[in-house]
Amino acid sequence: AQSVTQLGSHVSVSEGALVLLRCNYSSSVPPYLFWYVQYPNQGLQLLLKYTTGATLVKGINGFEAEFKKSETSFHLTKPSAHMSDAAEYFCAVSGGAAGNKLTFGGGTRVLVKP
Amino acid sequence: GAGVSQSPSNKVTEKGKDVELRCDPISGHTALYWYRQSLGQGLEFLIYFQGNSAPDKSGLPSDRFSAERTGGSVSTLTIQRTQQEDSAVYLCASSSNRGLANNSPLHFGNGTRLTVT
Numbered sequence: 447a448q449s450v451t452q453l454g455s456h457v458s459v460s461e462g463a464l465v466l467l468r469c470n471y472s473s474s475v476p477p478y479l480f481w482y483v484q485y486p487n488q489g490l491q492l493l494l495k496y497t498t499g500a501t502l503v504k505g506i507n508g509f510e511a512e513f514k515k516s517e518t519s520f521h522l523t524k525p526s527a528h529m530s531d532a533a534e535y536f537c538a539v540s541g542g543a544a545g546n547k548l549t550f551g552g553g554t555r556v557l558v559k560p
Numbered sequence: 561g562a563g564v565s566q567s568p569s570n571k572v573t574e575k576g577k578d579v580e581l582r583c584d585p586i587s588g589h590t591a592l593y594w595y596r597q598s599l600g601q602g603l604e605f606l607i608y609f610q611g612n613s614a615p616d617k618s619g620l621p622s623d624r625f626s627a628e629r630t631g632g633s634v635s636t637l638t639i640q641r642t643q644q645e646d647s648a649v650y651l652c653a654s655s656s657n658r659g660l661a662n663n664s665p666l667h668f669g670n671g672t673r674l675t676v677t
Contacts, residue, residue: 480665489564489651489668490603536603546591546610547618548666550603 450539452551460559465509465524467554469537472518479520480538480548481511490536496520507531532558562586564669566652572675573642581637581672585654592635593655593666594627598648606650609635642676649673 453468471477481493494505501513507530511522520537537551565584573579585592594606605619609629620626624642629635639646653666 482666482668487670489670490653490666491668492665495665547605547608547616548593549605550595552602 450537450549450551452535452537452554454554455552456555456557458557458559459527461529462526465522465527465531465556467522467535467537467556469511469520469522469551470518471520471537471539473539473541477539477541479511479513480540481505481509481520481522482536482538482550484534484536484553486533493522493535527556527558529558529560532556564652564654564667566650566669566672568672569670570673570675572677575644575676576641578638578640579642579674581639581650581652581674583635583637583652583654583669585633585635585652586656586667587633589654589656589667590632591655591664592629593653594635594637595651595653596648597651597671601648603651606637639674642674644676647674647676 449472451470459465479496482490483493484490493509494503494511496503496513504510509524511520513520534553534555536553538548540548564586567582571579590611592609596604596606607620607627608616624640627637649671651668651671653668655664655666
């Protein structure tokens with residue numbers, strides 16, 4: 447079975463500082479990888495996704511993620527945090543043995559300090 | 561255009577009662593998913609519908625949980641004899657994916673917050 451691990455359930459960053467959220471997956475075949483964001487009292491929305499091709503993927507709101515097959519990782523970054531980035535972020539994987547099922551990590555809640 | 565719509569947005573019920581949660585997916589989306597989001601538990605897969613294929617029910621936690629999707633569109637998640645541990649936010653999502661593996665993003669509704677007292 448596929449699994450997704452997000453290191454750190456809570457991350458605190460200062461406004462303007464780098465945001466780095468870690469995601470590692472286990473899969474016997476290259477999966478499809480996603481990052482979703484959930485703002486307070488809202489549903490999840492897609493930040494970015496990796497399917498094939500370029501391993502550095504750019505998403506909305508200045509976020510990007512890099513697929514590293516050798517490290518089975520898909521870490522999310524943003525060079526400069528904004529107060530509006532305060533939210534919960536979920537890494538997810540599909541494909542491979544899990545087929546159409548999208549498996550989520552436990553989520554990382556980001557707090558941005560002024 | 562309209563997104564995924566879920567109703568009700570909040571539901572409070574007494575232990576032992578049955579509840580029905582409704583999901584209206586985006587028009588034309590063939591794939592529909594139910595997830596449960598609990599404090600400290602992340603997002604838990606419940607069930608997946610794809611077109612006319614038999615649903616993937618592998619995530620349903622017990623036989624008190626069931627779901628159906630009528631006419632390939634609206635879906636209803638039913639929880640019978642609710643328990644306090646069923647309290648959570650139930651999220652529905654739809655996707656346009658038709659392939660063997662889901663590389664199309666999911667579009668989520670805002671969820672139904674269920675509280676069992």
